[in-house]
Amino acid sequence: MRTGSLLRRIGFRLLAGVGVLWGAATLSFIALHVTAGDAALATVAGQGANPTEAVLRAVRHDYGLDQPIYVQYLRYLGRLVRGDLGQSYQQRIPVAKAIAEQLGPTVQLAVAAALVAVLLAVGVALLTARRRPWIGSLSSGVELVLTSTPTFVLGLLLLIVFSFKTRLLPVSGNQGLASLILPTFTLALPIAAVLAQVLRTELEEVLEQPFIVTVRSRGMRDVAVRVRHALRHSLVQVVTMSGYVIGSLLGGAVITETLFVRQGVGQLMLNGVTNKDIPMVLGIVVFASVVYVVVNLLVDIGYTVIDPRLVTR
Amino acid sequence: MTVPLVEVADLRVAFADGPVVDGISFTLHRGQCLALVGESGSGKSVTARTLIGLTGYRSRVSADRLAFDGADVTGFTERNWRRVRGAQVGFILQDALASLDSLRPVGREIAEPLRLHTTLNRQQRDEKVRELLASVGVPEPEVRARQYPHQLSGGLRQRALIASAIACDPALLIADEPTTALDATVAVQVLALLERLKGSETGLLMVSHDLSVVARLADRVAVLRAGRIVEEGPTERVLHDPRHSYTKALLAAVPVAHAKGARLSAGPAPALAAVLAGSPRTAGTGPVIEARGLFKSFPGPDGDARSAVTDVSLTLNQAETLGIVGESGSGKTTTARMLLGLENPDAGEVRVDGQPLAQLPRAARRRLQFIYQDPLSSFDPRFTVRRVIGEALRAAGHPRGERRPRTLELLELVALDPGVLRRRPLELSGGQRQRVAIARALAARPEVIVCDEPVSALDVSVQAQILDLLTDLQQSLGLAYLFISHDLGVIYHVSDRVLVMKDGAVVESNSVSEVFAHPQHKYTKALLAAIPRLETAHRRPADQSAAQPADNRESAGV
Numbered sequence: 001m002r003t004g005s006l007l008r009r010i011g012f013r014l015l016a017g018v019g020v021l022w023g024a025a026t027l028s029f030i031a032l033h034v035t036a037g038d039a040a041l042a043t044v045a046g047q048g049a050n051p052t053e054a055v056l057r058a059v060r061h062d063y064g065l066d067q068p069i070y071v072q073y074l075r076y077l078g079r080l081v082r083g084d085l086g087q088s089y090q091q092r093i094p095v096a097k098a099i100a101e102q103l104g105p106t107v108q109l110a111v112a113a114a115l116v117a118v119l120l121a122v123g124v125a126l127l128t129a130r131r132r133p134w135i136g137s138l139s140s141g142v143e144l145v146l147t148s149t150p151t152f153v154l155g156l157l158l159l160i161v162f163s164f165k166t167r168l169l170p171v172s173g174n175q176g177l178a179s180l181i182l183p184t185f186t187l188a189l190p191i192a193a194v195l196a197q198v199l200r201t202e203l204e205e206v207l208e209q210p211f212i213v214t215v216r217s218r219g220m221r222d223v224a225v226r227v228r229h230a231l232r233h234s235l236v237q238v239v240t241m242s243g244y245v246i247g248s249l250l251g252g253a254v255i256t257e258t259l260f261v262r263q264g265v266g267q268l269m270l271n272g273v274t275n276k277d278i279p280m281v282l283g284i285v286v287f288a289s290v291v292y293v294v295v296n297l298l299v300d301i302g303y304t305v306i307d308p309r310l311v312t313r
Numbered sequence: 314m315t316v317p318l319v320e321v322a323d324l325r326v327a328f329a330d331g332p333v334v335d336g337i338s339f340t341l342h343r344g345q346c347l348a349l350v351g352e353s354g355s356g357k358s359v360t361a362r363t364l365i366g367l368t369g370y371r372s373r374v375s376a377d378r379l380a381f382d383g384a385d386v387t388g389f390t391e392r393n394w395r396r397v398r399g400a401q402v403g404f405i406l407q408d409a410l411a412s413l414d415s416l417r418p419v420g421r422e423i424a425e426p427l428r429l430h431t432t433l434n435r436q437q438r439d440e441k442v443r444e445l446l447a448s449v450g451v452p453e454p455e456v457r458a459r460q461y462p463h464q465l466s467g468g469l470r471q472r473a474l475i476a477s478a479i480a481c482d483p484a485l486l487i488a489d490e491p492t493t494a495l496d497a498t499v500a501v502q503v504l505a506l507l508e509r510l511k512g513s514e515t516g517l518l519m520v521s522h523d524l525s526v527v528a529r530l531a532d533r534v535a536v537l538r539a540g541r542i543v544e545e546g547p548t549e550r551v552l553h554d555p556r557h558s559y560t561k562a563l564l565a566a567v568p569v570a571h572a573k574g575a576r577l578s579a580g581p582a583p584a585l586a587a588v589l590a591g592s593p594r595t596a597g598t599g600p601v602i603e604a605r606g607l608f609k610s611f612p613g614p615d616g617d618a619r620s621a622v623t624d625v626s627l628t629l630n631q632a633e634t635l636g637i638v639g640e641s642g643s644g645k646t647t648t649a650r651m652l653l654g655l656e657n658p659d660a661g662e663v664r665v666d667g668q669p670l671a672q673l674p675r676a677a678r679r680r681l682q683f684i685y686q687d688p689l690s691s692f693d694p695r696f697t698v699r700r701v702i703g704e705a706l707r708a709a710g711h712p713r714g715e716r717r718p719r720t721l722e723l724l725e726l727v728a729l730d731p732g733v734l735r736r737r738p739l740e741l742s743g744g745q746r747q748r749v750a751i752a753r754a755l756a757a758r759p760e761v762i763v764c765d766e767p768v769s770a771l772d773v774s775v776q777a778q779i780l781d782l783l784t785d786l787q788q789s790l791g792l793a794y795l796f797i798s799h800d801l802g803v804i805y806h807v808s809d810r811v812l813v814m815k816d817g818a819v820v821e822s823n824s825v826s827e828v829f830a831h832p833q834h835k836y837t838k839a840l841l842a843a844i845p846r847l848e849t850a851h852r853r854p855a856d857q858s859a860a861q862p863a864d865n866r867e868s869a870g871v
Contacts, residue, residue, distance in 0.1 A: 130370075210411040217365055217404035218426040218477070219395040232416050307416055309463050 006304060013300050017293035024289035025080050028282040029073055085283035090275045095283030099265060106264035109256065110249045112180055113187035117245070120188065121195035121238070126226050128196075129203035136200065143193035151252050155186035155259045172261040183260045187252045191245055195238055202234035209233075235306050242299045243292070250288050318343050318485055318516040319364060322378040326359050326368055333359050335540035343484065346517040348527035348548070350563075351537030352772040357520045360537070361487050364518070365402050366394035382484060399426035403478030407490035409470035413462040419473040420446075420458025426480040445476040449506055467641070468499035472506065479510060486510060489520040496640035496799055497843040504529050522772055525567055525802075528552055536560045566777035568806035576784075577777030577806070601761050601793050602629040602652055602681075607661035609647055621647045623817045625661075629761065632787065634794040636808030636825065638801055638840070644817035645797045649763045652795065653681055679709055682754035686766035688746040692738040698749050699734040705756035723752040727782060744775035751782065755790075763795045768803060780807060801844045805829055813837045 051059075060066045064075055079086065085095035128139040146154070162182060163171045170179045206212065207230050215229050216222075253266035265284060272280035304310050319341040326334040334356040341347045349357040362368050363379065366389055379387045381397065389397075398404070403426075406412040413422050423445055424438045433441060439458070446454035449472040462470050471491065478486060488507060492500035508530055511517045521527050527534060528548060535545040536559065544557040555561045566577050607625045610618040622644040629635045629652075637645045650656040652663055654670050663670040665681065685691050692701055702723055706716045724731055727748040738746060747767060754762050764783070768776040780803065786792055798804050804811060804825075811828045813821040813836065820834040832838045 210406050210408065211414050213362075213367060214404065214406055214412045214474070214477075215414065215425070216367055216398065217402075217406075218399035219397070219429050220399075220425070221395065222391075229414050229417075233414075308461055309415065 006301075009300065009304075010297065013297050017297060020293050021080075021286070021289050022077075025077065025286055026073075028285050029076055032278055032282060033069070080286065085286060086279035088272075088277055088280045088283075090271075090277040090280070095279050098268060098280065099283060099287055102263060102265050102268045105262055106253055106257070106266060108180065109183055109187065109253060109262070109264065112184040113191070113249060113252075114245060116184055116188040117191040117195060118238075120192035121199055122231070124192070124196045125199035125203055125234075126231065129200045129226070129230075130207045139200070140197065143197050146189050146193035147197075149190070151186060151190065151255045152259055154189060155182070155256060158182050158186055159259075179260075179262075183256045183262060186259070187249065187256045190252070191248050194244070195241060198241055199234055199238050202237045203230055206230045206233040232306060236303065239299050239302050239306065242295060246292055246295055250291075315342065316383040317341060317380075318345075318382055319518070320378055320380040321360075321363075322376060324360065324363060324376040324379060325374070326356070326363060327373045328369075329371060333540055334363070337537070337540070337542055339535055339542065339545065341485070341516045341518060343516050344511065344513040345533070346511055346519060346531045348519040348521060348531035348534045349537055350521055350524055350527055350534055352522055352563075352774060354539075355537040356540040357537045358489050361489055361518060361520045364485070364487060365398045365404055366391070367398075367404075396430075399483070400430040400481045401483050402485045402487060403481075403483035405475055405478045405486065405488040405491050407492075408494035409467070409474040410462055410494070412474055413470065413477075415462050418459050418461055419465065419470075419477075423458070423473060423477040423480055426477060430481045441480070442476075445480055446473065449473075449476045449479075450502070451476070466499075467495050468502060471495060471499075471503050475503070475506065475510070484514065485516045485518065487518045487520070490522070491519070492526055493521070493523070497801065498640065498839055500526070501843040523567075524552065524563060524773075536563065562774060566774045568777070568780065568800075568802040573806055576781050578774065578781050598630055598632075600628045600630050601666060602627075602795070603664045603667075604628075604648075604652060605662050605664075607648065607651055607663070608659045609644075609651060609656060610659060621817050622651070622658075625814075625817075625819055627812060627819070627822070629793050629795055631760065631793055632791045633809045634787065634796050634807050636804040636811045637795065637797045637814060638799065638804045638811060639814035640799055642816075643814040645814055646765055647817075648814070649683070649765055649795060649797055653683055653763055654678060676710070679757040680760045681763065682757055682759035682761070683763040683765065684747070684750045684754050684767050686769050688750035689738055691750065692746070694738055697735055697737055698729075698741070701738075701749060702752055702756060705753040709757040711756075719756075723755055726755060726786065727752045742775075743771050744778060747771065747779050748782070751779075751786070755786070759792065761793045761795065763797070765797045766799070767796075769798065769800065776803070783807065801840055813840065 057066075064072060067075070083096065085099070087093070088095050088098055091098055124139060124143075128135050130136075149157075159171060159182065162169045169182050173179045203226070207226070212225060212230060215225050220228075250266075253264060254269050255266070256262070257264045257266035258270055265287075269281065269284050271277070272284065317340040319339075321340070322338045324334055324337045325332060333354075337356070337360055339347060349360060351357045359368055359372075363374055363376075364381070366386070368374055376387055379385070381401070386393070386397070413419060420439070420442045423442045427433050427438045427441055431438075442458050443454040446457055451457050451469055451472050457465065457469065457473070462473070465473065471494075475491075486507075491507060492503050495503060504526070507517065507519075511530075517530070519527055519531055524534075531548045533546065534548050534551040535542045536551065536557065537543070538559050544551060544555065544560045551560060552564065555564055568577060605626050607622055608620070609622040610620040612618055625644070625648050627635065627648075637648065639645050647656060651658045651661075652670075654663070654673075657671075665673055665677070668677075670678075696704070699720060702720045703716055706719055707713075711719060720734070721731055724733070729745065729748050729752070733741065733745060733749070738749075741749065750767075751762075767783070768779050771779060783794065784807070787794060794807070796804065796807050808825045811821075811823065811825050812819050813828065813834065815836045821828060821832065821837045823833075828837060829841065832841055
């Protein structure tokens with residue numbers, strides 16, 4: 001029964017995920033048709049030519065743009081189902097290929113930042129939860145400042161301190177671990193601050209529970225009480241924040257990659273936007289939705305690992 | 314004499330908002346059981362926690378002497394305390410569901426003190442966990458050790474919690490309300506287990522609000538009030554010859570067999586009839602609610618239907634109290650919800666004044682009101698008392714202009730000061746909240762009030778006041794009560810007739826005197842055997858006032 005209900009849960013989530021993707025794709029499609037103007041013009045204009053009406057008509061026919069809107073929509077969905085995100089107007093290569101080429105550095109950055117954020121948040125929350133009041137206030141204050149500082153300001157400050165003044169770390173580029181440190185912290189600090197806030201509140205509540213008294217009455221050290229018992233109870237809330245974390249990582253990656261002149265999907269996105277490369281932007285949006293759905297599915301399985309009661313209920 | 318296990322002299326504990334324990338002294342020897350008895354806020358739990366150094370941070374503890382097994386512990390550091398906790402003192406809290414880590418199998422919880430205080434390796438610990446579970450009477454210990462608290466019944470959970478407390482063979486066992494969250498028959502078993510564990514070498518310190526629970530087990534009783542011990546002595550003596558007026562009041566408040574028909578709280582009955590002149594209905598004797606063949610099932614976690622109520626029939630007559638007694642999960646509340654129309658029966662029918670409930674117009678349904686165990690959760694926390702009652706009056710169709718005087722009238726009925734009108738639910742005591750809930754129910758001038766465990770969350774003296782209030786209201790307003798409780802003492806005290814429910818079915822139904830004097834079903838007999846009682850060898854002085862039972866209420870018929 002346990003595995004059965006877990007499988008049912010995952011199945012349901014997968015269905016919901018397909019729904020989310022469909023929604024994202026549809027919204028993208030609508031956005032494309034409302035804002036893009038003449039797609040044929042945009043396609044050809046990328047070459048800097050001044051196309052004649054005949055050329056445009058040919059392009060429209062090639063891309064199916066002369067078809068009724070619902071046919072275009074269905075074809076678009078059909079392409080998406082086959083994993084075809086379309087052609088980049090600007091780079092003249094499939095969007096999927098462009099994303100794949102740039103994915104490595106971004107994944108590196110995002111995973112590193114997520115790890116740093118979670119470790120920092122857990123560490124800070126464990127150290128500051130339910131201590132003397134001023135400790136909580138101080139930590140909370142620092143976290144608020146970090147959360148409300150724009151990413152580029154934070155990145156610049158880090159650059160000034162660690163690169164321009166002390167030359168400890170490289171300013172930019174994709175070379176090696178050292179070049180990853182500053183972008184990672186730029187991306188991770190605001191996320192860590194929010195997570196630490198949530199986790200501390202949650203920990204303080206858990207530490208008031210009767211079972212914590214029981215654990216202490218067995219003679220366990222305070223640190224062990226926090227790490228072995230209280231932390232797991234408060235993690236559910238943090239896991240719930242994963243949607244926010246993904247959003248911040250993807251959004252922050254655009255700014256961070258630009259600031260530190262790193263290659264990656266963020267840069268790709270920015271170029272797509274500045275060059276009105278609509279298929280590229282939409283492709284990245286759909287791709288981000290996929291990431292979002294997959295991570296949420298993992299999170300959902302994660303819940304049942306943290307809290308076994310969720311399986312039997 | 315040997316060295317006492319625990320010596321406490323002039324113990325004082327204070328928190329930011331004042332002293333909680335205000336000069337307490339007692340001693341406890343090995344093989345002895347001392348009970349600290351008092352109501353919420355009396356300082357009994359805090360006193361128990363000073364013995365393991367867990368009064369909570371920001372508390373100030375001082376004592377002339379605080380010694381464990383002859384060793385002074387007043388100067389103990391956190392590190393010193395950790396060696397005592399779990400190893401020399403085992404601590405059992407109430408409600409194992411909240412007191413065990415819900416995310417770990419109980420076996421790991423029980424193994425924890427072993428991991429902290431012994432050098433046993435993993436296999437040896439697992440082995441010991443199985444032994445411990447078996448020793449506290451848990452069947453299939455291998456299976457149970459791998460289960461989570463929520464997968465165990467209340468009794469098994471409490472046993473697991475006890476197993477974790479005794480894992481390292483502590484010399485002192487502290488049990489803080491160990492049976493409060495349990496059904497009566499299970500509580501008896503857990504008390505028997507504690508008695509067995511007490512043995513000759515272990516001291517047991519019990520903390521309870523319930524004198525009848527400690528009567529079974531304690532050698533000595535200390536009665537606490539507002540941080541002081543008002544009376545201490547051998548259990549026999551304290552229960553049968555109480556010297557302090559507070560102890561006497563506590564004892565009188567327990568609804569035991571011989572107190573039926575008598576008032577439980579101090580003070581005369583208010584002249585309620587005067588308050589509501591003219592409004593009481595003439596109380597008849599016909600049935601108000603008739604239920605025939607009610608069935609209800611709910612889908613279980615595996616999708617299969619689980620039967621909650623099976624073929625329940627009952628009749629509630631005007632101005633009588635029908636008690637429904639049974640343990641958790643017996644279908645009491647589901648039955649009540651169907652009578653109120655909050656749940657539709659799968660089969661069967663409920664009739665009110667001869668009309669099917671389903672066809673009853675809204676206004677007529679207001680003749681049925683209800684009060685819950687925990688009124689707090691049934692109030693909007695942002696509403697003042699004035700608004701809570703005003704809302705009920707509006708729903709009952711009172712024109713705006715009449716609401717104010719009627720609100721005051723209702724408050725007077727439930728003996729609340731008009732000063733509470735501006736307060737919000739959280740600013741009221743448990744007893745005041747229940748009074749507001751009753752006033753809200755009375756706003757619609759009901760004929761029937763369904764009371765679902767209305768006093769289960771209250772201290773015994775407050776419970777006594779609420780039970781008395783309900784009796785007074787019944788007599789002056791001619792109300793019929795459907796009174797649900799797991800507490801047989803309470804049921805016996807308030808009911809004219811009783812339904813005993815088990816596993817969704819009625820196993821016995823008769824007048825209260827018949828059920829209690831000549832129980833037919835073996836489950837009823839087991840329930841009766843499980844009633845905690847204040848030993849009746851000697852009659853308490855307070856009982857004399859109980860000599861005249863209210864015959865008019867008992868003869869309401871079956």
